[in-house]
Amino acid sequence: MKPTPVFYLIPGLGADERVFQFLRLPGQVQVLQWLPPQTPSDTLPHYAARLAGAVPYGQPCWLVGVSFGGVLALEIAQLRPLARVVLISSFAGPRELPWLARVARATGLYQLLPPQLLPRLPGLASWFLE
Numbered sequence: 001m002k003p004t005p006v007f008y009l010i011p012g013l014g015a016d017e018r019v020f021q022f023l024r025l026p027g028q029v030q031v032l033q034w035l036p037p038q039t040p041s042d043t044l045p046h047y048a049a050r051l052a053g054a055v056p057y058g059q060p061c062w063l064v065g066v067s068f069g070g071v072l073a074l075e076i077a078q079l080r081p082l083a084r085v086v087l088i089s090s091f092a093g094p095r096e097l098p099w100l101a102r103v104a105r106a107t108g109l110y111q112l113l114p115p116q117l118l119p120r121l122p123g124l125a126s127w128f129l130e
Contacts (some may be wrong), residue, residue, distance in 0.1 A: 003060070004026075004027045004028060005025070005026060005027035005028070005060075005061070005062060006027055006028045006030070006059060006060070006061040006062070007025045007027055007028065007029045007030070007061065007062045007064055008030055008031075008032050008054070008055055008061055008062070008063050008064070008076075008083075009023075009029060009030070009031045009032065009064045009065075009069075010031075010032050010051075010063065010064065010065040010066070010069030010070070010072050010073050010076075011031070011034075011066055011067075011069050012065075012066045012067030012068045012069045012070075012089075012090075013067065013068045013069075015066065015067070015069075016031075017031040019066050020064075020066075023064075025062075025064075030054070032051055032054055032055075035047070035050055035051060038050075044071070044072075044075060045075060047072070048072050048075030048076050048078075048079070049079060051072060051076060052076045052079045052080060055076060055080050055083065057080060058082065059080075059082060060082040060083075060084075061080070061082065061083050061084075062083070062084050062085075062086060063076055063077055063080075063083050063084070063085050063086070064085075064086045064088065065085070065086070065087055065088065065090055066088045066089055066090065067088075067089050067090055068090070069090070070085075070087040070088065070089070070090025070091070071090060071091075073085045073086075073087065073090075074087075074092065074093075
């Protein structure tokens with residue numbers, strides 16, 4: 001008899017379990033809740049290690065991440081060797097970012113444009129994300 005799969009769902013920033021409301025999975029499902037950062041300079045690997053505490057080390061499982069939750073799923077998978085990762089609206093690494101996003105990230109230019117401005121500039125936003 002095949003064991004029941006276990007799925008750990010990780011919503012993106014600013015999202016909660018509702019992002020998964022229409023997702024039907026054949027097994028046990030647990031949504032990993034966001035943790036408050038321990039310090040303002042908390043690193044991604046450190047944060048992922050804290051979040052990984054909810055995933056037993058030797059357990060075969062699926063980590064399903066949406067957007068930034070996908071980035072965390074990849075980090076957690078490095079700490080949980082039996083985990084498989086499913087990315088939804090996410091990317092597997094910095095090379096998959098659009099070229100302009102890579103330039104903005106490398107130079108810090110993204111800090112000059114408030115995120116609230118992007119919906120008002122659909123032409124610029126769609127060009128930026130291509």
